[in-house]
Amino acid sequence: MLTSVRRTGVASLALTAALGTVGATGIASPASADEHHRDHRGHGGSAVFVQTDDPAGNTIVAYDRAPDGTLTPAGQYATGGLGGVLDGSVVDHLASQGSLALDREHDTLYAVNAGSDTVTVFGVAGDRLSRRAVVPSGGSFPVSIAVHGDLVYVLNARDGGTVQGFRSLHGGLVPIAGSTRALGLDATATPEFVNTPGQVAFSPDGSRLLVTTKSNGNDVDVFTVGRSGALSGSPTVNSLPGAVPFAVSWDRFGRLVLAEAGPNAVATFRIDHDGVLHAIATAATGQAATCWVVRSGDRLFASNAGSATLSAYRVGLRGDLTSLGTTGTDAGTVDATVTPDGRYLFVQAGAAGQVDGFRIGWDGSLTSLGSVTVPGAVGGEGIAAD
Secondary structure (H helix, E strand, O other): OOOOOOOOOOOOHHHHHHHHHOOOOOOOOOOOOOOOEOOOOOOOOOEEEEEOOOOOOOEEEEEEEOOOOOEEEEEEEEOOOOOOOOOOOOOOOOOOOOOEEEEOOOOEEEEEEOOOOEEEEEEEEOOEEEEEEEEEOOOOOEEEEEEEOOEEEEEEOOOOOEEEEEEEEOOEEEEOOOOOEEOOOOOOOOOHHHHOOOEEEEOOOOOEEEEEOOOOOOEEEEEEEOOOOOEOOOOEEEEOOOOOEEEEEEOOOOOEEEEEOOOOEEEEEEEOOOOOEEEEEEEEOOOOOEEEEEEEOOEEEEEEOOOOEEEEEEEOOOOOEEEEEEEEOOOOEEEEEEOOOOOEEEEEEOOOOEEEEEEEOOOOOEEEEEEEEOOOOOOOOOEEEO
């Protein structure tokens, strides 16, 4: 099932149908943040940040999170770039996970501007953001960001896909010489939103960088990260025929978790020292367009865009998966985030640009906290909780 040879041009008709029915280098000069903010509690506060991905002007909307998990608007911050829309997308304009990345260790938030091929760097102080820099993404149509220590990698989705490496320095991003890697995907494959790569992610120890290719090869590419921060010349290409690997998470023991949009399933894998994936368990959600997945402790929550649901699972000590049930959301369930204490889950519902909040029970059950409508965020992706 696994191979080191690139496979291209494999489309997923099931995913297309499901989602279709639901709707230059260097440090850039810092720019001032948008002044429309209300509640500035300072460093250490609890907040949720949501990216609108608006093609007319990308914005991060901040929400104050109360102790009971409810959200209150706290400010809007222009990224200085434009959102973007992949051809064929409806509720998920970037068709990716991780387009908004929060580095809690360094109080930094990174946002992609897919429509202007840039990345914005924000400083974070509670629910308040300050825009520090806007830098070129190193490719076309950035959709996902991975952070480990001072390393930042950006996944660019168009023109066959590329990843570009940076180091975080003095509030900006400095490109790493020789870090650009072309993914070699078929840039002509259609529909675009299922044939562009889905996520870039570091392994928990930072030694590997993974990229999912969705229908464009049905691969998970695994690069080795060198001491300089640059990647191995070519990745180990793990072919998963028909899986449409979309989003990545990790269990408590560092095993890989994939949301597989082809069979609408969640799957666990072990990665060996050569970057080869070894399948452990697969659990079908029974839902449509299972594309995103996040973790809270030993529990996983998968977003099903075509069914407007979340599917919950418990990961066992050996990587086995036990279903914990399905919970309804507003239409177009896409990217999600879990608070650092594991108590709350927030998920974007792209059909109307909403965020649904849930309290996570000890048994993995979800209790609704209601929803908020994010201005200008229909089809938007990118959410992070502090």
